[in-house]
Amino acid sequence: MTDFYEWVRTSIQALAQQGTLPQAFEYSFVINALLCALLIGPLLGGVGTMVVAKRMAFFSQSIGNAAMTGVAIGVMLGESYTEPYISMFCFCILFALLLNYTKGRTQLSSDTLIGVFLSVSLAVGASLLLFVSAKVNTHILEAVLFGSVLTVSNTDMNVLLVVTCVVLAFGIPLFNNMLLASLNPSLARARKIRVELMEYVFVLMITLLTVACLKIVGAVLVEALLLIPAAAARNVITSLRGFVILSMIISTVSCIAGVLIPMQFDLPLPSGGAIIMVAASFFVITTIMRAVFPAYRTAKN
Amino acid sequence: MSGPSIQCQQLGLSLGGVEILSGIDLIIPAAEIHCVIGPNGGGKTSFVRSLLGQMPHSGKVKISWQAGSCQKTIGYVPQFLDFDKSLPISVYDFMAMICNHKRPAFAGFSRGKRELTELALERVGLSGKSKTQLGSLSGGERQRMLFAQALIPQPELLILDEPMTSLDNRGEEIFLSLIEELRSQGVTIVWIAHDLQQVRDLAATISCINRTLVYAGPPQPFLDSDEAAKLFRFTRPHADTPPLSELASTGSAQ
Numbered sequence: 001m002t003d004f005y006e007w008v009r010t011s012i013q014a015l016a017q018q019g020t021l022p023q024a025f026e027y028s029f030v031i032n033a034l035l036c037a038l039l040i041g042p043l044l045g046g047v048g049t050m051v052v053a054k055r056m057a058f059f060s061q062s063i064g065n066a067a068m069t070g071v072a073i074g075v076m077l078g079e080s081y082t083e084p085y086i087s088m089f090c091f092c093i094l095f096a097l098l099l100n101y102t103k104g105r106t107q108l109s110s111d112t113l114i115g116v117f118l119s120v121s122l123a124v125g126a127s128l129l130l131f132v133s134a135k136v137n138t139h140i141l142e143a144v145l146f147g148s149v150l151t152v153s154n155t156d157m158n159v160l161l162v163v164t165c166v167v168l169a170f171g172i173p174l175f176n177n178m179l180l181a182s183l184n185p186s187l188a189r190a191r192k193i194r195v196e197l198m199e200y201v202f203v204l205m206i207t208l209l210t211v212a213c214l215k216i217v218g219a220v221l222v223e224a225l226l227l228i229p230a231a232a233a234r235n236v237i238t239s240l241r242g243f244v245i246l247s248m249i250i251s252t253v254s255c256i257a258g259v260l261i262p263m264q265f266d267l268p269l270p271s272g273g274a275i276i277m278v279a280a281s282f283f284v285i286t287t288i289m290r291a292v293f294p295a296y297r298t299a300k301n
Numbered sequence: 302m303s304g305p306s307i308q309c310q311q312l313g314l315s316l317g318g319v320e321i322l323s324g325i326d327l328i329i330p331a332a333e334i335h336c337v338i339g340p341n342g343g344g345k346t347s348f349v350r351s352l353l354g355q356m357p358h359s360g361k362v363k364i365s366w367q368a369g370s371c372q373k374t375i376g377y378v379p380q381f382l383d384f385d386k387s388l389p390i391s392v393y394d395f396m397a398m399i400c401n402h403k404r405p406a407f408a409g410f411s412r413g414k415r416e417l418t419e420l421a422l423e424r425v426g427l428s429g430k431s432k433t434q435l436g437s438l439s440g441g442e443r444q445r446m447l448f449a450q451a452l453i454p455q456p457e458l459l460i461l462d463e464p465m466t467s468l469d470n471r472g473e474e475i476f477l478s479l480i481e482e483l484r485s486q487g488v489t490i491v492w493i494a495h496d497l498q499q500v501r502d503l504a505a506t507i508s509c510i511n512r513t514l515v516y517a518g519p520p521q522p523f524l525d526s527d528e529a530a531k532l533f534r535f536t537r538p539h540a541d542t543p544p545l546s547e548l549a550s551t552g553s554a555q
Contacts, residue, residue: 049407053388107317175405176398183384187447189355190377190460191399234387238434240394244407 001161002154008035024263033149033216033259033271036157039164040213041252044222047171047209048230049240049247050202054182058111059099059203060223062118063210066095067219068145069125070211075132082143083155088211088219095121096207100199147218147272149259156215163212167205178202216255218272225251228279235286236296254279303367304457304489306331307352311360314347321347322358325514331367332487333505334480336494336520340532343511345493346380349460352491353377364458376456378447378464386436392446393418393431399450414453421449426475440467448476459483461492465499477503497524497533 009028016025024030051060070091074084099117103110143151171178181188181198188195210222217225233246258275261267267274290296312325322344329335337345351358353375366373384390390398398406400414410418422428425445435443444467451459461480465473480503484490494500500507501520509515509523511532516523523529 053385053390055385172405173403175407176401179406180398184379184382186350186353186355187377187379187382187450190353190375234389237389239389239391239432241407241409243389 001158005032005035005154005157022264024260029150029152030259030263032152032157034256036152036160036216037255037259037275038252039160040209040216040225041255042248043164043167044209044213044217044225044255045229045248045251046244047167047205048226048228048251049233049244050171050175050178051206051226052230052234053179054202056202056206057223057227058114058118060206060210060226062099062114062121063092063096063203063207064220064223065118065125066092066121067210067214067222069095069121069128071145071219072125072128072132075135076128081137082151083153085155085159085211088214089208092207092211093204096203097200100203104196104199142270143215143218145214145219146221146270147214147216147275149216149263149271152215160212163208167209170201171205174198174201216259216271217275218270221272221276224276225254225279228276228283229254232279232283232286235283235290250279250282254282303332303487304459305364305366305373306489307458307491308363308365309352309360310363312348312351312362313359314344314351314356315359316347316357320512322351322510323513325360325510327508327514327517329489329491329508330506331365331489332484334484334490334492334503336492336500336504336507337510338494338497338500338507339510339515345510346462348510349462349491349493353460366457372454372457374454374456374458376451376459378444378451378459378461380462380466381440382435382443382447384435388434388436390435391432392422392427392435392438395435395446396422396431396450396453400453417453418449421452422446424452424475424479425449426471441469441472444468445472445475448479452479455486456483456488459488459490461490463493463495465494465496500524 009031012021012025012031013028015021016023051057067088070088071084073091074087075081077087079087095117099114103113106113142148177188177193178198178201180191181193181195185195188198206226210219213222213225229251230243230247232250233243237243237246254275257278259271261278262269262271262274307329309325309327312322312327313320314322325348337348339345347356350356352362354362394406396418397410397414400418401411404411419428419431422431425448427442427445427449430438430442438446444464448464464476468476477499480490480492492504494504501524504520506518507520507523508517509529509532515528515532
């Protein structure tokens with residue numbers, strides 16, 4: 001894949017040097033970041049609709065915070081400071097599986113349980129980060145936590161590409177089953193859908209996505225990109241198709257704009273922060289549209 | 302087509318240390334309407350969920366499908382649909398979610414499924430509501446949509462969990478005529494019902510469940526008994542008081 005990335009970078013850089021594309025495209029890190037943005041934009045936008053429909057916003061946030069702990073563990077165990085993927089994937093998957101397993105075997109409400117897991121994960125992460133902060137440059141940790149287009153490498157793009165393929169391979173054919181399982185588990189079971197398995201598949205999808213996207217959006221802001229585009233789309237859309245498509249568009253535009261705007265205007269912003277702010281502006285616009293135009297208020301809230 | 306019969310042997314269910322059901326021995330005949338009645342909290346929904354294999358019950362539940370039944374299709378109409386009412390999911394989206402095999406609902410219907418859906422919606426009187434959001438449907442319309450999904454594919458066993466809740470008169474008429482039509486086609490129908498007059502009119506057999514099996518058999522003898530009057534809090538102070546079945550015609554039992 002490295003040769004392919006190199007070919008894409010060279011081609012785009014050539015176009016930028018000819019003046020066909022903006023000057024920013026002469027830098028390979030910009031091209032890396034935009035390629036990642038083009039992958040994660042539609043993906044997070046699409047999966048985000050399910051996060052909103054399944055009311056799992058708090059869960060995705062807890063996975064984002066678990067990724068922070070995964071970073072700390074990775075650095076402690078001697079993994080690469082910039083790509084501690086093994087620790088992050090292992091810790092986050094373990095966290096997600098344990099959380100989902102416990103959810104099915106306790107009388108506690110889902111948000112209470114997630115709150116407990118999230119707090120414990122944060123406490124462990126904060127404690128470990130104190131130890132590792134002496135070992136690494138704080139800016140590297142900031143990049144992992146809040147995103148940085150400067151640090152996107154071929155490895156990051158490979159990880160993202162593999163995760164994208166896995167999420168598409170499971171997410172598209174199981175979309176209906178996962179959604180029905182959350183709308184009415186009893187009805188889903190009567191239709192021979194394995195509700196518990198669907199829950200596990202979904203939480204694993206969220207976990208993989210969160211870890212894979214952290215270089216662009218940042219570990220603690222991925223959940224915002226899962227939620228905000230879907231929430232913005234929900235304000236003005238009345239069909240599932242429109243909901244998914246608009247959420248994907250908002251998410252993709254936010255990712256691209258969030259990468260390009262800080263560079264274009266020399267703003268000292270982490271890419272994650274910029275992406276979320278662009279997405280949030282879409283949410284504000286659609287909220288105002290819903291409030292002003294009665295046509296968008298078809299559903300009873 | 303003929304639906305299956307169902308045999309329960311010593312069916313019991315305990316959840317969190319609380320005994321919900323115990324010692325239920327029951328045979329539900331094939332291709333008939335069987336109503337499950339009983340007081341609130343008596344375990345009716347837990348009973349039908351045990352039949353569906355959705356509860357960690359003890360004892361045996363055997364669904365005896367007729368020879369030649371390769372699909373073994375169970376239609377299920379739940380009591381309600383718990384969801385975020387502001388979600389942009391239309392009736393078509395919901396039906397596509399139910400009907401499509403692998404094609405995601407946001408990509409539209411799989412081949413031939415749209416026609417099946419339109420037919421099912423027409424049968425429940427919702428043909429004009431296909432593009433309406435679920436959150437904008439009335440409770441009765443949502444219940445009819447849930448009935449429509451149970452018709453795809455044509456069920457051999459239909460389980461109805463208090464389907465009449467929140468239905469208006471027209472909705473009730475549609476439901477009752479559909480239930481009768483399905484029975485005439487040989488579908489086995491297990492129906493949790495509250496309206497004892499409907500039970501009396503339509504059921505071939507009933508079972509009354511209040512943690513245990515209180516009664517199983519034809520509806521008439523039980524509905525006219527003092528035991529039923531006591532269980533459903535109708536009183537018959539004098540011997541000449543009309544039987545429960547007549548009282549029931551003026552309203553629903555608890």
